[in-house]
Amino acid sequence: xxxxxxxxxxxxxxxxxxxVAVDHIDFSVKNGEIFGFLGPNGAGxxxxxxxxxxxxxxxxxxxxxxxYDIAKQNNEVRYSIGVVPQEYTADEDLTGYENILxxxxxxxxxxxxxxxxxxxxxxxxxxxxxxxxxxQTFSGGMRRRLELACGLINRPKVLFLDEPTxxxxxxxxxxxxxxxxxxxxxxxxxxxxTTHYLEEADALCDxxxxxxxxxxxxxxxPTELKDSLGGDIITVxxxxxxxxxxxxxxxxxxxxxxxxxxxxxxxxENGEVTAPLIIEALRKEGHVVTRLSLTKPTLxxxxxxxxxxxxxxxxxSGDSLHAKRMMMARRRH
Amino acid sequence: MSENNNIxxxxxxxxxxxxxxxxxxxxKAPTVFILTLIQPVIWLGLLxxxxxxxxxxxxxxxxxxxxxxxxxxTQAMQLGQYFQGLQNEIMGSTFGTTSYISFMAVGMIxxxxxxxxxxxxxxxxxxxxxxxxNKALSTPVSRAVIILSKVLSAxxxxxxxxxxxxxxxxxxxxxxGAAFTxxxxxxxxxxxxxxxxxxSSMFIAIxxxxxxxxxxxxxxxxLNLPLTFASSAFFPIxxxxxxxxAVATVNxxxxxxxxxxxxxxxxxxxxxxxxxxxxxVGIFAAVLTTIGIVLSWRFLNK
Ligand SMILES: Nc1ncnc2c1ncn2[C@@H]1O[C@H](COP(=O)(O)OP(=O)(O)OP(=O)(O)O)[C@@H](O)[C@H]1O
Ligand SMILES: [Mg+2]
Numbered sequence: 001x002x003x004x005x006x007x008x009x010x011x012x013x014x015x016x017x018x019x020v021a022v023d024h025i026d027f028s029v030k031n032g033e034i035f036g037f038l039g040p041n042g043a044g045x046x047x048x049x050x051x052x053x054x055x056x057x058x059x060x061x062x063x064x065x066x067x068y069d070i071a072k073q074n075n076e077v078r079y080s081i082g083v084v085p086q087e088y089t090a091d092e093d094l095t096g097y098e099n100i101l102x103x104x105x106x107x108x109x110x111x112x113x114x115x116x117x118x119x120x121x122x123x124x125x126x127x128x129x130x131x132x133x134x135x136q137t138f139s140g141g142m143r144r145r146l147e148l149a150c151g152l153i154n155r156p157k158v159l160f161l162d163e164p165t166x167x168x169x170x171x172x173x174x175x176x177x178x179x180x181x182x183x184x185x186x187x188x189x190x191x192x193x194t195t196h197y198l199e200e201a202d203a204l205c206d207x208x209x210x211x212x213x214x215x216x217x218x219x220x221x222p223t224e225l226k227d228s229l230g231g232d233i234i235t236v237x238x239x240x241x242x243x244x245x246x247x248x249x250x251x252x253x254x255x256x257x258x259x260x261x262x263x264x265x266x267x268x269e270n271g272e273v274t275a276p277l278i279i280e281a282l283r284k285e286g287h288v289v290t291r292l293s294l295t296k297p298t299l300x301x302x303x304x305x306x307x308x309x310x311x312x313x314x315x316x317s318g319d320s321l322h323a324k325r326m327m328m329a330r331r332r333h
Numbered sequence: 334m335s336e337n338n339n340i341x342x343x344x345x346x347x348x349x350x351x352x353x354x355x356x357x358x359x360x361k362a363p364t365v366f367i368l369t370l371i372q373p374v375i376w377l378g379l380l381x382x383x384x385x386x387x388x389x390x391x392x393x394x395x396x397x398x399x400x401x402x403x404x405x406x407t408q409a410m411q412l413g414q415y416f417q418g419l420q421n422e423i424m425g426s427t428f429g430t431t432s433y434i435s436f437m438a439v440g441m442i443x444x445x446x447x448x449x450x451x452x453x454x455x456x457x458x459x460x461x462x463x464x465x466x467n468k469a470l471s472t473p474v475s476r477a478v479i480i481l482s483k484v485l486s487a488x489x490x491x492x493x494x495x496x497x498x499x500x501x502x503x504x505x506x507x508x509x510g511a512a513f514t515x516x517x518x519x520x521x522x523x524x525x526x527x528x529x530x531x532x533s534s535m536f537i538a539i540x541x542x543x544x545x546x547x548x549x550x551x552x553x554x555x556l557n558l559p560l561t562f563a564s565s566a567f568f569p570i571x572x573x574x575x576x577x578x579a580v581a582t583v584n585x586x587x588x589x590x591x592x593x594x595x596x597x598x599x600x601x602x603x604x605x606x607x608x609x610x611x612x613x614v615g616i617f618a619a620v621l622t623t624i625g626i627v628l629s630w631r632f633l634n635k
Contacts, residue, residue: 053471057634078473089464093358105350106472108343150468 005190010061021047023214036205037194044214045194082156097131103150121149141172161193198299232271237263237291347474351482373498438502440566446491453487454536480629488529510598517596531618534625585617
């Protein structure tokens with residue numbers, strides 16, 4: 001078997017002859033990897049998943065799952081994948097247990113095996129106590145967990161999760177993270193997930209692709225992506241209004257210094273080392289440091305850098321970004 | 334991850350599971366279930382009596398003019414009997430039975446089939462909107478099975494409702510024809526099976542691409558009008574104006590109802606007519622089910 005579980009080449013979907021939802025994307029997901037798909041609303045994430053899970057026919061390009069072509073061998077693909085969709089798809093009029101068994105029947109799994117698996121899965125997602133309640137009465141979190149159980153009923157080798165933690169509380173989100181990690185570790189499952197929670201992508205995903213307007217903009221490990229921004233950001237404010245750019249620029253690891261709103265934004269390859277050096281250097285010159293903060297780039301910065309919806313200038317600190325957002329929010333009112 | 338070989342790869346797997354899912358929405362929901370039982374009572378009780386054309390000719394609705402000399406009681410009775418006979422003759426020659434409610438009840442059965450299949454057609458749209466369809470499409474269940482399960486559930490439901498209508502109609506005055514034997518019930522169910530197959534395939538085909546309910550609703554309403562009124566549900570075709578007759582004679586519901594009436598209420602059965610009626614409804618079912626399955630392969634996945 002090849003090293004890759006999912007491979008897409010020039011995958012494209014055009015809706016109604018003109019709306020290009022997914023635009024010639026190429027990517028591959030290694031066996032046993034958790035691959036994150038990030039992007040703004042309408043970027044084409046769900047459309048990509050729907051093509052990979054053989055629900056939508058690609059307009060152009062091709063893709064394969066475990067070596068099976070999604071167009072020509074779609075039945076083989078369907079047997080080897082599991083899907084946890086973005087919406088709640090469980091039948092409201094049936095109980096949780098009935099829903100899981102229904103999923104099993106759609107795979108043609110014999111009743112003897114499916115009842116046992118259903119019981120195990122209900123335990124895994126902690127729904128055993130509610131299994132005979134109609135799904136109507138389930139909370140959002142319970143429904144998500146039920147979707148997860150349904151997606152696992154055929155013991156898939158590749159699992160697709162479309163925003164699996166959308167609308168979940170902190171506890172349930174943490175529990176879902178644990179399931180996801182467990183699936184990778186214990187079953188060696190390959191996971192393809194989309195999410196809008198960047199810290200979640202950072203914590204879970206081995207590799208991340210950022211997609212916008214149907215195109216993949218960048219692919220890499222979370223660390224690679226963060227490093228691509230060029231380092232940490234140190235913000236310094238001093239009492240007197242003198243220019244310290246020249247002074248700071250000479251220090252170790254410093255890449256760039258910029259003055260903004262009365263404070264200095266210093267980009268450093270290694271913030272922890274540079275920060276004390278800055279304080280020392282300024283003190284020597286008799287400057288009084290009134291404020292200093294160190295920001296490590298998060299996926300947030302990476303995301304905004306590449307999708308550029310609210311901030312194109314990666315040098316801006318979290319603080320001023322916050323201020324900017326507040327201003328925008330105020331303007332809207 | 335090794336138990337995957339324990340799955341049936343039959344082409345029809347999931348058919349019963351999906352059919353049962355549809356049926357559960359009905360028999361596990363007490364209000365829906367009871368309503369489907371009450372509905373025929375209301376239809377038969379209200380419409381059957383309001384439209385009881387037979388009563389127009391009955392002796393009690395006719396008060397003989399006061400004659401001089403007045404009729405003797407014997408003469409009055411004879412006159413009454415004469416009108417009763419006239420009524421039966423007119424009813425018999427028009428409706429093939431002396432009881433309008435019997436004529437209506439069979440129409441009712443066909444109607445129930447029409448509405449049940451229409452709703453099953455609309456459920457495709459709901460499944461699409463609520464995401465269930467997408468989930469089913471991502472599993473190896475056959476696309477044809479997804480459609481067939483809806484057809485089958487509508488058919489089973491209609492058959493059950495038909496049985497209820499017959500049971501309820503008997504105390505309301507339903508009269509079986511002279512040619513009726515219990516085996517004919519099977520023949521009635523055969524008719525129902527075929528017409529439901531055809532109708533629900535047709536309604537599903539109308540809905541198969543839709544993501545909204547409005548457009549197919551309009552199409553279905555447009556179809557329902559000629560299907561109901563240009564049929565022999567309330568009135569025999571021969572008594573209709575010519576233009577309506579033209580529509581009614583191609584309407585598969587007319588053939589279904591006429592066939593069922595032959596089996597249930599008519600005094601004699603014309604077997605060559607019956608064969609024609611089965612053939613017509615059977616071809617309708619075969620053609621539309623084929624269309625439905627072909628469309629499901631082509632259009633269920635967008
Ligand atoms: N069935 C469809 N018909 C027409 N256009 C569609 C269809 N499905 C999606 N689109 C369009 O394709 C684009 C991509 O949608 P998609 O659902 O893939 O976005 P997404 O990245 O999943 O967004 P979100 O984060 O909101 O879930 C959008 O512009 C959407 O309007
Ligand atoms: Mg989406």
